[in-house]
Amino acid sequence: MDKDVVAQIRQAVDEQRLVDTAMKLIAVPSPTRSAGAVADCLAQILDADGFTVERPVADWPEAPAVAVRFDSGRPGRVLQFDGHLDTVHLPFVPPRHEQGCLYGSGSSDMKGGIAAFVEALRVLRDTDALRGGGILLTAHDHHEGPWGDRRQLYALIREGYTGDAVMLPEYLADRLPVAGRGMGIFEVRIRRDGVPVHEVLQPAGNPDVLGAGAQLVVSCQQLAKRLAHNTHEYAGCDTAFVGRIQSGEIYNQSPVECVVHGTRRWVTPGTIDAVRAEFDNLLQALAASRGVDIDFDFEVQGDAFSIDLEDPLVEAFQGAHTECTGAPLPLGCKPFVDDGNSFAQLAGIPALTHGPAATGAHTLSEQVPVPELVRVAQVYALTAVCYCSTAGA
Numbered sequence: 001m002d003k004d005v006v007a008q009i010r011q012a013v014d015e016q017r018l019v020d021t022a023m024k025l026i027a028v029p030s031p032t033r034s035a036g037a038v039a040d041c042l043a044q045i046l047d048a049d050g051f052t053v054e055r056p057v058a059d060w061p062e063a064p065a066v067a068v069r070f071d072s073g074r075p076g077r078v079l080q081f082d083g084h085l086d087t088v089h090l091p092f093v094p095p096r097h098e099q100g101c102l103y104g105s106g107s108s109d110m111k112g113g114i115a116a117f118v119e120a121l122r123v124l125r126d127t128d129a130l131r132g133g134g135i136l137l138t139a140h141d142h143h144e145g146p147w148g149d150r151r152q153l154y155a156l157i158r159e160g161y162t163g164d165a166v167m168l169p170e171y172l173a174d175r176l177p178v179a180g181r182g183m184g185i186f187e188v189r190i191r192r193d194g195v196p197v198h199e200v201l202q203p204a205g206n207p208d209v210l211g212a213g214a215q216l217v218v219s220c221q222q223l224a225k226r227l228a229h230n231t232h233e234y235a236g237c238d239t240a241f242v243g244r245i246q247s248g249e250i251y252n253q254s255p256v257e258c259v260v261h262g263t264r265r266w267v268t269p270g271t272i273d274a275v276r277a278e279f280d281n282l283l284q285a286l287a288a289s290r291g292v293d294i295d296f297d298f299e300v301q302g303d304a305f306s307i308d309l310e311d312p313l314v315e316a317f318q319g320a321h322t323e324c325t326g327a328p329l330p331l332g333c334k335p336f337v338d339d340g341n342s343f344a345q346l347a348g349i350p351a352l353t354h355g356p357a358a359t360g361a362h363t364l365s366e367q368v369p370v371p372e373l374v375r376v377a378q379v380y381a382l383t384a385v386c387y388c389s390t391a392g393a
């Protein structure tokens with residue numbers, strides 16, 4: 001990477017301007033499905049910076065999304081910076097800037113990261129370092145579950161608010177997440193006809209829903225053993241896990257229902273339907289052998305994720321990270337399902353999750369060190385310089 005450009009970009013990141021942006025965003029409460037006011041706030045900040053701001057409704061009129069396209073005017077790739085403006089439903093904690101750290105709702109997850117990529121966008125414009133291509137900035141609501149169902153992101157993707165690649169500033173800084181498992185939550189309801197009945201008064205052949213539930217737990221354990229052979233170098237292996245089984249009222253009464261609750265995780269992208277069908281087959285066999293009715297919900301949180309290590313985004317990112325910290329990030333797994341999984345699955349574009357080393361996500365004590373936000377702004381801007389300018393230039 002050109003040393004002058006690196007120095008220029010790194011110096012152009014304005015810590016005070018970045019902190020002000022983060023504080024303004026954190027100051028506006030935005031629990032999932034109520035991110036309208038903070039989206040307005042972000043749009044005003046970007047507008048005041050001189051950017052042309054779009055507000056696509058994207059299937060969520062309560063809080064239209066925010067989008068900015070910045071074009072170098074020269075051929076090249078478009079790198080997208082995408083973030084969610086909503087926060088989990090916990091009591092609001094106002095912003096605080098103390099001893100080099102920012103505190104408050106969303107400071108870690110992910111308003112600090114959004115402020116950092118806004119600063120990266122300003123720097124790219126102010127320095128004219130982007131020699132080709134452009135930036136697409138998007139921010140939206142409806143991310144955090146179970147309150148949101150990601151409809152706004154899905155609509156943005158459908159409506160073409162996608163770049164050639166995307167970066168997402170979730171709180172993950174110690175590895176480059178090149179693969180992650182897909183995940184579905186299952187809730188299986190096993191029922192029999194009739195009413196609860198005393199153990200000794202049961203009719204002959206009365207179906208045993210609790211026994212069927214116990215058998216399902218064992219079947220899941222056996223499935224998990226078989227699945228352990230489905231491995232990925234970075235993502236780990238497929239699993240089936242039961243975390244809860246509920247049935248019965250008292251010790252000598254035959255219940256009518258048993259509910260089994262658990263997760264299924266998988267490493268191979270594009271296999272959601274196969275995973276669901278395999279589980280369905282297992283349940284149908286169980287229902288037939290135990291004479292019970294079974295229905296189940298399988299709520300997919302996201303497909304498995306991976307990025308091609310040869311993708312130019314990976315090289316651009318590692319170069320940028322090395323310039324800012326002295327070393328590339330080790331390759332590793334993405335421990336959670338995030339919007340990057342959706343971009344990879346639905347838009348078919350490479351997605352990298354990288355943000356500040358922040359702590360306390362999904363708690364009342366979120367905090368992010370300001371130097372981390374500065375670093376993320378520098379890494380995003382430098383990644384864009386390297387990634388966007390090379391194609392077709």
Ligand SMILES: [Zn+2]
Nearest residue numbers: 084109110170
């Ligand atoms: Zn997040």
